[in-house]
Amino acid sequence: MNLYDYVKIFKALGEPTRLKILKLLSVRPMFVCELKSVLHMSQPRISQHLQIMKGAGVVTEKKDAQRTFYSLQIDYLDKTFNNLIQFFHHDLANLPQFKEECLRLERLDSDTDVYLCKKGENRTR
Amino acid sequence: MNLYDYVKIFKALGEPTRLKILKLLSVRPMFVCELKSVLHMSQPRISQHLQIMKGAGVVTEKKDAQRTFYSLQIDYLDKTFNNLIQFFHHDLANLPQFKEECLRLERLDSDTDVYLCKKGENRTR
DNA sequence: TATTTATATAATTATTTGCTTATTAAATGA
DNA sequence: TCATTTAATAAGCAAATAATTATATAAATA
Incomplete structure (x- = not known):
């Protein structure tokens, strides 16, 4: 699903x-x-x-x-609801759909110097 | 809810x-x-x-x-899902929102001679 | 067979929704 | 103080959605 x-x-x-x-x-x-x-x-x-x-x-x-x-x-409804809750508990890294987002989030979390939203558009480093 | x-x-x-x-x-x-x-x-x-x-x-x-x-x-999500499943198990007669629908459904179920959709618009008797 | 019943689907219209751009405002910092 | 960052909100527009009316089709029945 x-x-x-x-x-x-x-x-x-x-x-x-x-x-x-x-x-x-x-x-x-x-x-x-x-x-x-x-x-x-x-x-x-x-x-x-x-x-x-x-x-x-x-x-x-x-x-x-x-x-x-x-x-x-x-x-089926019941199953869907349980699946969604599970979906929220899944590791982001295991969801191919979120590959790019996962990488960007990891960069965000690993670099404490990161400015969240800098001049020059969406820099994450 | x-x-x-x-x-x-x-x-x-x-x-x-x-x-x-x-x-x-x-x-x-x-x-x-x-x-x-x-x-x-x-x-x-x-x-x-x-x-x-x-x-x-x-x-x-x-x-x-x-x-x-x-x-x-x-x-809250989890609670909502459980509530909806409960909502589907509730007796229709206990949901004020469905008062009219409940009456019409009871009439439908009690009268075996009922024609479901007759000429003359939505007759249920 | 002609009519009625039951349902799906198409065409149309009105409303809602999602997105962009622009604006505003508050907090921060040089 | 003036520029920057963060976030909310407004305005405008395009796309999606929900409802109505109109057709189409198949099965049941008089």
């Missing part, structure tokens, strides 16, 4: 309509038309939010004739 | 620049100018993201002369 996977999942969670849909799906899996009836929102609005959440992995769908049955993936 | 608190926190996490800043703050608390040096990003960009994260409670600041020292609030 990389940084952009987290972004996708947290983007999916960071919107009120989507959180409401997720809460309803936590009661029980539902069809789109049920969500529509319960939330009193337009069908495209609900479908579009469901597509975003499906893309992030927080819900799954199962076709049933002309209807689609959506379920909350609470275990 | 209500739905909009969650939205604020997850919005704060659902952005790549902010997640990068948080990862760096997980190594150790930092000044804005240090984040700037390490990330090679403009100072306003970093400050603006920090304000959003401060508003969501995921970082805290401490003034030190002309500098500002930012810390990751990992315990």
